[in-house]
């Protein structure tokens with residue numbers, strides 16, 4: 144099993160059912176889940192009074208197991224339930240707890256609180272009074288843990304079905320669920336910890352993990368390492384940022400095909416002055432170009448459109464970003480080359496693909512399937528989707544990234560990694576990771592240019 148697998152509720156249930164069909168005892172699985180959660184809470188090191196809130200289903204059952212095991216270790220534990228337990232396993236777990244069971248609505252607060260009210264079985268928001276009570280108990284606690292999911296989040300979509308407090312730690316059982324990674328639910332989870340259930344779980348959707356990068360071969364030269372061409376437009380700064388990111392991404396050479404001619408920036412970047420869009424086609428007629436980037440600072444007028452058309456017709460592996468995405472959403476544009484990397488933010492995504500249904504993961508997948516492109520659907524929860532159904536979801540992006548020019552850096556990184564790897568899905572995943580890691584390495588209030596300086600360290604950490 145991959146420790147990165149992301150499963151929807153129905154997939155999780157199917158995996159559990161398959162295990163039961165092979166003879167795994169459902170109650171043994173609940174004991175396994177409860178033991179893993181208790182171990183994580185124990186290791187967190189607080190030994191003070193702990194309150195476990197138990198719901199009616201198996202999530203509540205896990206809670207009773209956690210309560211029993213932590214009390215056996217000497218933690219002062221109280222349990223409060225919402226109602227009677229409604230499943231065989233939960234009733235068994237409750238019967239094994241020989242202490243009192245208080246009422247969630249009237250129980251006293253505690254230093255530590257464990258939310259085992261609802262997990263993947265939540266079908267609607269919590270009743271207002273219950274949500275309020277949960278919020279008050281979590282907010283007054285020093286340490287708070289959500290078992291599997293914070294109660295009130297939509298497992299498959301990451302929306303909040305009712306008010307949800309922010310937990311210190313969320314302990315995912317068996318696999319990640321979309322709500323652990325997608326906003327706004329992800330932010331309510333706090334620190335994410337995965338508790339293994341030891342049952343086979345497979346998914347095409349994964350949490351983005353740190354990539355393994357390689358050093359250039361001893362025989363490498365600048366073209367074997369990948370030549371990146373960046374098409375400039377009316378706004379020079381954007382293509383400069385993208386070119387510099389490409390140059391620092393591990394690519395062998397970067398050529399900026401700019402409207403304006405030399406505009407400063409790194410001496411290592413070759414600036415070509417392409418005043419007229421008609422001249423672009425001959426500049427692009429170079430088989431050594433391993434990746435082409437179009438979009439940052441391109442503009443939206445007729446000149447920009449002509450440059451984009453030349454890019455699309457060049458046949459090079461490409462990254463399409465920013466203004467180029469807005470232009471592509473217009474009618475009568477050439478179709479998107481299959482295997483291209485598209486990097487839309489929310490607004491660009493909507494302009495290109497309209498209103499799609501489902502979670503951000505579902506929408507990114509549908510867009511990749513429809514366009515034949517790799518979609519990097521950007522945001523606080525960036526989703527990378529391939530037309531064959533593979534998805535990687537990035538978590539923990541610094542909110543300081545929400546500043547001008549960071550998208551240009553990401554696009555340049557994607558083009559650079561595309562030139563190095565020749566594999567658009569891998570390149571997009573590597574770019575999103577390196578971008579996020581560079582941001583983590585920058586101090587608060589950084590600007591996009593600072594990310595460029597942090598890239599060598601981000602790359603070095605992955606070699």
Ligand SMILES: NC(=O)C1=CN([C@@H]2O[C@H](COP(=O)(O)OP(=O)(O)OC[C@H]3O[C@@H](n4cnc5c(N)ncnc54)[C@H](O)[C@@H]3O)[C@@H](O)[C@H]2O)[C@@H](O)CC1
Pocket residue numbers: 159169172173176198199200201202203204205229230260261262263264265266267268269270290291292316
């Ligand atoms: N299926 C299994 O064998 C295992 C399940 N595990 C745990 O079980 C959880 C799933 O258990 P369940 O399927 O019983 O689901 P939950 O425990 O998440 O809750 C389902 C129960 O809550 C009720 N309900 C749903 N929304 C409600 C709302 N808004 N207000 C009031 N009642 C509501 C449902 O009718 C049902 O009775 C997982 O998240 C995980 O914590 C673990 O014990 C591992 C093994």
Ligand SMILES: [K+]
Pocket residue numbers: 202258259260261262289290291292293294
């Ligand atoms: K829970």
